[in-house]
Amino acid sequence: MEFVSAAAEGRYAALVRAAAESVVGLDFDGTLSPIVDDPEQAHIHPDAADVLVALAAQVRAVAVVTGRPARQALDLGGLEEVADAVHASGKDLYVFGQYGNERWSSDQRRIVSPRPPAGLATFERELPRVLREGDAADAWIEDKGLAVAVHTRRLPDPTAAFERLEGPVGDLARAHGLVVEPGRHVLEVRSPGMHKGQAVDTLVRLTGASGLLFAGDDLGDVEAFEAVSAHGRSGAATLLVAVASEEQQALVERADVLVSGPDEVLELLRTFTADAEALRA
Known part of the structure; x- marks a missing residue:
C-alpha cells in the first residue's frame, strides 16, 4: 500500500x-x-x-x-x-x-x-464470425443478460488476441448501437449511457x-x-x-x-x- x-x-x-x-x-x-x-x-x-x-x-x-x-x-x-x-x-x-x-x-x-438493449441479441449472433476472422474462435463469450463479454484470457496469447479483436468487435458493437468497455483481457459490449x-x-x-x-x-x-x-x-x-x-x-x-x-x-x-x-x- x-x-x-x-x-x-x-x-x-x-x-x-x-x-x-x-x-x-x-x-x-x-x-x-x-x-x-x-x-x-x-x-x-x-x-x-x-x-x-x-x-x-x-x-x-x-x-x-x-x-x-x-x-x-x-x-x-x-x-x-x-x-x-x-x-x-x-x-x-x-x-x-x-x-x-x-x-x-x-x-x-x-x-x-x-430490459436488455436493442441490438444485443443480433450482435451476439454475429459475434462468432468476427472471432473467427480475428483468429480467436475459441475466445469465451459470456452472456450477461444486459451485456456480452468476450474474454481472451484463456487463449494461448491473450494480449495479441485482445488487440486483434478490439477494433472489429468495436465496429460490430457500434453497428448495433452498442458500446465497448475494454478491460483486462476482456471486451464488454453493452448499451451506451x-x-x-x-x-x-x-x-x-x-x-x-x-x-x-x-x-x-x-x-x-x-x-x-x-x-x-x-x-x-x-x-x-x-x-x-x-x-x-x-x-x-x-x-x-x-x-x-x-x-x-x-x-x-x-x-x-x-x-x-x-x-x-x-x-x-
Missing part, C-alpha cells in the same frame, strides 16, 4: 474525519476478488466479509460497483450474508451490477434491472454522503474515479484507490493510493476502519 503524495495522505486523514458521513465503493474483480482465468470462479477474498461488516459500522454505506451482473456478485461474494450483518447494524450495503444498470440493496433485497460514474452519483444521492472512497482496477472504473473527483471539487472528502497491474495502468495517474491486489485493498480498509473507530472513541 502506497500513498502517492503527501497531499494524498492528507486526503486520507480528511476522509477518516468524515467517515460517518462517507460511503465506500468497491469494484469486484481484481479489487475484492482475484483475477482468474474462469470469471465464474472469482470468489471474493476469504477475509472480505468480515472486513466489509466492520467497515460498514464506521461509514454511512458500503457499495460493490461492478461490471458483473448483480446476481453473480451477490453469489460469488456471499454478499447477501454480509448484508444481513450490515443491515442489523443499521447500515446499508448496495450492489450496483452491470456498471450501474442493476441495483440491489440490503434494504430492498431485489434486483432492479432494465450507463457507467460506474453514474452509479457513484446515484449512491451519493441515495445516501446523502459527503465523503467518498472508491477502489478499482480497470478501465471501467475510470468514470467512477472521475465522478469521485468531481464530488471532491464540490467539497466532499475523497480518496481514490487503484489496484496497479501490468495489464492496466489507466487508474494509476488518478489515484491517491496504490495497492497490489485484494490483500492490500483489505489491508487499507482495515486501517481506515481502525483509524475511524479510534477517532470516534
Whole structure:
C-alpha cells in the first residue's frame, strides 16, 4: 500500500474525519476478488466479509460497483450474508451490477434491472464470425443478460488476441448501437449511457454522503474515479484507490493510493476502519 503524495495522505486523514458521513465503493474483480482465468470462479477474498461488516459500522454505506451482473456478485461474494450483518447494524450495503444498470440493496433485497438493449441479441449472433476472422474462435463469450463479454484470457496469447479483436468487435458493437468497455483481457459490449460514474452519483444521492472512497482496477472504473473527483471539487472528502497491474495502468495517474491486489485493498480498509473507530472513541 502506497500513498502517492503527501497531499494524498492528507486526503486520507480528511476522509477518516468524515467517515460517518462517507460511503465506500468497491469494484469486484481484481479489487475484492482475484483475477482468474474462469470469471465464474472469482470468489471474493476469504477475509472480505468480515472486513466489509466492520467497515460498514464506521461509514454511512458500503457499495460493490461492478461490471458483473448483480446476481453473480451477490453469489460469488456471499454478499447477501454480509448484508444481513450490515443491515442489523443499521447500515446499508448496495450492489450496483452491470456498471450501474442493476441495483440491489440490503434494504430492498431485489434486483432492479432494465430490459436488455436493442441490438444485443443480433450482435451476439454475429459475434462468432468476427472471432473467427480475428483468429480467436475459441475466445469465451459470456452472456450477461444486459451485456456480452468476450474474454481472451484463456487463449494461448491473450494480449495479441485482445488487440486483434478490439477494433472489429468495436465496429460490430457500434453497428448495433452498442458500446465497448475494454478491460483486462476482456471486451464488454453493452448499451451506451450507463457507467460506474453514474452509479457513484446515484449512491451519493441515495445516501446523502459527503465523503467518498472508491477502489478499482480497470478501465471501467475510470468514470467512477472521475465522478469521485468531481464530488471532491464540490467539497466532499475523497480518496481514490487503484489496484496497479501490468495489464492496466489507466487508474494509476488518478489515484491517491496504490495497492497490489485484494490483500492490500483489505489491508487499507482495515486501517481506515481502525483509524475511524479510534477517532470516534
